[in-house]
Amino acid sequence: MMESPHSFQVKSAIHMNSIWRNRTFLSLFTAYTLSIFGGTFHTIALNIWVLKTYDSATLMSVILITHLVVTTCFSSIAGTAADRMNRKKMMWISDLIRCVLVIGMAIAIAVQSPFWVIILLTALTALSGLFKAPAFNASLIDVVGKEKIQTAAGAMSLADNIARTLGFAVGGVIVAAYGGVTAILIDAFMFFLSVILVLIVKDFPEHREALSAKTSFKEDFIxxxxxxxxxxxxxxxxxxxxxxxxxxxxxxxxxxxxxxxxxxxxxxxxxxxxxxxxxxxxxxxxxxxxxxxxxxxxxxxxxxxxxxxxxxxxxxxxxxxxxxxxxxxxxxxxxxxxxxxxxxxxxxxxxxxxxxxxxxxxxxxxxxxxxxxxxxxxxxxxxxxxxxxxxxxxxxxxxxxxxxxxxxxxxxxxxx
CATH class of the missing domain: 1.20.1250.20 (MFS general substrate transporter like domains)
Incomplete structure (x- = not known):
């Protein structure tokens, strides 16, 4: 039996107004939220370790400066790569690299490695993360469509704030109870889950014309x-x-x-x-x-x-x-x-x-x-x-x- 026009319109309206029916968005949304949540554990654990080990606010600021320098120097390059390459692949490879680097950070802290090792791992982790952000941001409108982009962006902002607020609170408890190494390993596990969530996405939109472009990286950058x-x-x-x-x-x-x-x-x-x-x-x-x-x-x-x-x-x-x-x-x-x-x-x-x-x-x-x-x-x-x-x-x-x-x-x- 055919559906009535009214029933069809109601179902269409529900579909148009809900981003939570979109499995691709749900996977990416969850992956993004888990990455933010785990990152707060890493931040708290690393800052506390630096202060306890070296008793230096200056060295703690060096970690922040490292993030800023890496972002300033390479953010535009990462953005250009996101417009030229397969964005799904960029996202899961970025998280996989960060997972490995964060495990390395946990090991470095556990064995009391020199501070330059911590800075090097921090810089590499920040650099790999730069390649995920523009790939994700540039893909969102193709994942949800123009009709739902405002709702999706609002959901991402809510998730970001909730993940950070809860993450810092829970992360502090984890560091106090089990130590910084455990907190950082939780961050690595979150990145691993993020990799899986991105990999299982089947209907990921890609701009084939961009992938097959004949222009050079330098031309696209300019x-x-x-x-x-x-x-x-x-x-x-x-x-x-x-x-x-x-x-x-x-x-x-x-x-x-x-x-x-x-x-x-x-x-x-x-x-x-x-x-x-x-x-x-x-x-x-x-x-x-x-x-x-x-x-x-x-x-x-x-x-x-x-x-x-x-x-x-x-x-x-x-x-x-x-x-x-x-x-x-x-x-x-x-x-x-x-x-x-x-x-x-x-x-x-x-x-x-x-x-x-x-x-x-x-x-x-x-x-x-x-x-x-x-x-x-x-x-x-x-x-x-x-x-x-x-x-x-x-x-x-x-x-x-x-x-x-x-x-x-x-x-x-x-x-x-």
Whole structure:
């Protein structure tokens, strides 16, 4: 018996509105979440080991700098590779290499290897990870389709925040109970599971025309920069995204300093402050995910939220109580989700997936440079003038930049 037109339309609507029926997405989503979750174990274990073994915050910062240098130097190269090669293969090979390297890290820590070995393994692990991120990001729109990309991006952001929050909490318990080596081996196991989840994907979309292109790697690498320079929309996103991360990370650091030095926050209040940003972000990402295509005028939300963050930072710079600050910090996380998540959505919608690897790679390189520079400058002035004054200045600067973006970045502002 044939289905009625109404029944068919209902089933089609359910299918169109659900990303959880897509087995390819589910496998990649789970693999991505497990990688993030395991990575938090690795981070905690390695930082604690360095501090206990060498009693040096400087050496701990060397690990962070190693990540930043590798990302800055090789992110664009990895993005170009993602646009030329089989992306599924890139993802599972990247995770397999990281699995082996992380096992090597656990062994190195267990036998108390020299610090240069730890740095070398850190650099190689970071380098291999660079090849997975653009391959995954550039494939997402082909996996779920344009109709579902906003919901999928929201789901990924929620999973990222939940995995990091739970990972740091559980990772700390694992390190305390069983030691850093065990925690790092759990990270290796998560990468191994990620490899399996990517390998079992059967219907993985690939751009055969990109794979069979006759252009050289150098030509494709240059094409990425040329495209961003000539295409107004891509250029606007490439400017806006690192700028948002710059002000966000800088302001977050200042808030943490103010919480201790100026607000005299209790441990409970400081914990709530640390939790407010991810909770606010998850609330915003959840709302964006729920609204899906019903969320209109996305460009207005992006730049409007950016402008709105400025006064929030200015208010935070003037208050003297953690109790008053926590709701405002929660709102910062909420508004920040509308800036960054929607930017990623429209990037995936408007930039050809054959170029997305390069665009994500270039943005990743810029993002790895600007925030550390901002943190260094803000730290200097915070020590000199106090956190409140510097945070107020950051808020005012972001407000002015937001107004400038509203006027000049018309392609984004008018985006529906």
């Amino acid at each position: 094409t990425g920069f040329t495209y961003i320079w000539k295409e107004p929309f891509a250029r606007a996103i490439t400017i806006l995204s690192p700028m948002l991360i710059l002000f966000f990370t800088t302001s977050l650091m200042i808030i943490q300093v103010m919480a201790i030095k100026e607000w005299n926050a209790s441990p409970i209040e400081f914990g709530l402050i640390e939790a407010s940003i991810p909770l606010g972000y998850m609330a915003g990402a959840g709302l964006i995910m729920f609204l899906g295509k019903r969320l209109a005028h996305r460009g207005v939300f992006i730049i409007g939220s950016m402008i709105g963050l400025g006064p929030l930072y200015m208010l935070l710079g003037g208050i003297e109580s953690a109790t008053v600050g926590i709701p405002l910090i929660l709102l910062v996380g909420f508004m920040f989700s509308f800036c960054t998540l929607l930017v990623n959505v429209i990037l995936r919608l408007e930039v050809s997936s054959t170029l997305q690897g390069r665009v994500f790679g270039i943005i990743g390189a810029l993002t790895s440079v600007l925030p550390p520079a901002g943190l260094a400058i803000a730290s200097f002035f915070t020590d000199k003038f106090g956190g409140g004054s510097v945070l107020f200045t950051c808020g005012l600067s972001l407000f002015v930049i937001g107004i400038v973006c509203w006027v000049f970045l018309k392609d984004i502002r008018r985006y529906e």
